[in-house]
Amino acid sequence: xxxxxxxxxxxxxxxxxxxxxxxxxxxxxxxxxxxxxxxxxxxxxxxxxxxxxxxxxxxxxxxxxxxxxxxxxxxxxxxxxxxxxxxxxxxxxxxxxxxxxxxxxxxxxxxxxxxxxxxxxxxxxxxxxxxxxxxxxxxxxxxxxxxxxxxxxxxxxxxxxxxxxxxxxxxxxxxxxxxxxxxxxxxxxxxxxxxxxxxxxxxxxxxxxxxxxxxxxxxxxxxxxxxxxxxxxxxxxxxxxxxxxxxxxxxxxxxxxxxxxxxxxxxxxxxxxxxxxxxxxxxxxxxxxxxxxxxxxxxxxxxxxxxxxxxxxxxxxxxxxxxxxxxxxxxx
Numbered sequence: 438x439x440x441x442x443x444x445x446x447x448x449x450x451x452x453x454x455x456x457x458x459x460x461x462x463x464x465x466x467x468x469x470x471x472x473x474x475x476x477x478x479x480x481x482x483x484x485x486x487x488x489x490x491x492x493x494x495x496x497x498x499x500x501x502x503x504x505x506x507x508x509x510x511x512x513x514x515x516x517x518x519x520x521x522x523x524x525x526x527x528x529x530x531x532x533x534x535x536x537x538x539x540x541x542x543x544x545x546x547x548x549x550x551x552x553x554x555x556x557x558x559x560x561x562x563x564x565x566x567x568x569x570x571x572x573x574x575x576x577x578x579x580x581x582x583x584x585x586x587x588x589x590x591x592x593x594x595x596x597x598x599x600x601x602x603x604x605x606x607x608x609x610x611x612x613x614x615x616x617x618x619x620x621x622x623x624x625x626x627x628x629x630x631x632x633x634x635x636x637x638x639x640x641x642x643x644x645x646x647x648x649x650x651x652x653x654x655x656x657x658x659x660x661x662x663x664x665x666x667x668x669x670x671x672x673x674x675x676x677x678x679x680x681x682x683x684x685x686x687x688x689x690x691x692x693x694x695x696x697x698x699x700x701x702x703x704x705x706x707x708x709x710x711x712x713x714x715x716x717x718x719x720x721x722x723x724x725x726x727x728x729x730x731x732x733x734x735x736x737x738x739x740x741x742x743x744x745x746x747x748x749x750x751x752x753x754x755x756x757x758x759x760x761x762x763x764x765x766x767x768x769x
Contacts, residue, residue: 444468445469471486504530508531508534539577542711555578562703589658591658594635597636599638602676607624624687625693631716637736644659665737666719691764
């Protein structure tokens with residue numbers, strides 16, 4: 438029996454970097470496309486540098502009719518009806534990266550059947566926007582409408598990995614980057630006691646890898662995450678212990694002005710108010726049942742953060758957040 442051939446789009450991301458070696462170890466031949474240069478010593482893995490959305494490159498790869506495609510790219514509303522049908526028509530199993538951000542805050546713990554913001558939100562600006570949580574749900578809707586169920590939807594919770602370290606809506610430059618520079622970080626006090634689910638990219642990648650070629654997973658959606666959850670205040674304490682990041686808790690309006698002072702740029706507000714200020718306790722029982730994994734297999738959050746942070750180069754060139762520096766200076 439010939440090995441399965443898998444195409445991975447966005448092959449250097451937080452989950453793909455762990456999923457691809459897992460697939461190769463299990464006998465798959467993997468071709469990965471990434472914007473940056475990636476190398477592998479595994480003979481079953483080949484990386485190609487380029488933009489997978491560029492049609493000549495994409496259609497050349499699609500002409501090979503891979504057994505499966507794992508798609509870590511993002512598609513805006515206008516791109517969804519163009520790209521997704523092409524991908525679905527050229528493989529037997531397409532995995533679409535959605536997000537845990539599609540869910541509203543109406544059920545706890547969050548299950549795959551929990552209401553989505555696109556269906557339940559009363560915020561007219563949000564549901565008529567092209568925000569991340571909306572266009573991901575629109576991509577899901579296209580898949581739901583297809584007569585051929587050769588797809589699986591995965592909805593990861595917030596996922597940390599190498600050079601990906603989140604605190605509320607902040608990413609690595611404003612968490613570990615500021616810690617390494619000896620700087621404090623500003624975070625919204627309204628999030629401090631909100632429960633959050635952060636999952637290690639290695640666990641998420643393995644879950645997605647195990648869903649591939651699983652007949653029971655066709656036409657289904659899965660939460661991709663650990664069931665472990667902590668408040669953002671507890672997670673801030675983890676960062677303090679691991680890399681001496683000192684959090685300064687302020688009102689969310691001050692925090693949002695630091696992120697983007699333009700009040701009509703709604704993305705930062707929506708990510709905060711419609712994701713990080715929600716109670717994000719997420720049920721992972723469905724994916725555990727179909728993959729045969731156990732919660733005890735998951736990386737504990739503290740250990741995973743420490744593992745990834747301690748291997749980050751101390752001289753990594755993080756961009757600076759001058760507005761945050763100015764805000765902290767004005768507090769003195």
